[in-house]
Structure formats: C-alpha cells, structure tokens
Amino acid sequence: MGRMGKRIFDIVVSFVLILILFVPLVLICIIIKITEPKQPVFFLQSRYTINRRIFKIIKLRTMTAGCVTKLGKILRQRGIDEIPQLMNVLKGDMSIVGPRAHCIHEADNLRSSNPNYEKRFQVKAGITGPAQLKGLATSATDRFEEAVECDHWYCSSPMFYDALAVALTFRILLLGQKY
Secondary structure: OOOOHHHHHHHHHHHHHHHHHHHHHHHHHHHHHOOOOOOOOEEEEEOHHHHEEEEEEEEEEOEEEOEEHHHHHHHHOOOOHHHHHHHHHOOOOOEEEOOOOOHHHHHHHHHHOOOHHHHHHOOOOOOOOHHHOOOOOOOOOOHHHHHHHHHHHHOOOOOOOHHHHHHHHOOOOOOOOOO
C-alpha cells in the first residue's frame, strides 16, 4: 500500500468510525458542556506532523484549571478523548496509525535529547501507533527511549503495520487489554 493507499485507508476508516461514533460523541459533548458550562467542549493545541508541519490537534476537553475532570479521567482511560482526531485525519493532518503527535515545546525538547526522535517526522502523526499500544504514549514516561524506538521501528515500514495497529487498538478499546 503506497501513500495513496494509506490515504484512502485513513479516509475510509475515519469516515466509518465517525458514522459509528457520532451519536455517542454528541452525547459526550453534551455531558461535557453541562458539567463544565464555561469551558469549550474541544481542546485545540499546536502539534507537529510529517516534515515538522504544524497543525491544530482536536481532542475532547478533559481538564479544567490544570486538573483532570471526573469525566475526563474516564474519557482518557479508554482514549475516547481522542475521537475528534478523526477530523484531523480527514483533513490530512494526521493518519490513523503513526507516531504520537507531541506538543511543540515537548517535541523540541525531545528532539535535542534523542537523535532518533527526528525520524518520526518522516510520516504523519497518528491517532494510534506502536508506542501508544505498548502504553508508552507520553514523553513523561521513564520508558521514553523505548517509545522512541517503537516510533522509529514503525517509520521504517509504516504501511505493513497499519492494519495490525488498528486491530490491536480496537482490542484495547473494547477489552482494555494491552498487547
């Protein structure tokens, strides 16, 4: 599957997931607005993607005044807060599978501490990927080097691992199990 095939895969999977998840997502948005009426429902933040291009990532708001909300804790545990990123995929900013899109300041700091970090920008950032599936999604982890290696491994042949990563992600979402 070449770049065009990956793009078609991203569009089809995103569109199908948006159709399936539309009603639950609307209900979650209503609950967020009711519980935090003065806050926006969505959280936007600048992140890097392929070739270090900056885009605005879209997530459900899970924090208020620097603290994770009760609903936010539940949404984060299952990755539900990341569903709006399907819109980033449709726009072409992200892919379904790829390295996690770190915050700009975080990415700039990580870049200087690890020479392999820059390789992640050879492909689009993803909603899911090897590091996320192994529970290494944040740079705050003491297993950061392992997360960078997972991303590096993926970037060396991304097309081969996409379907596997999607299947494993659904297993985690539905069963709460890591691979």
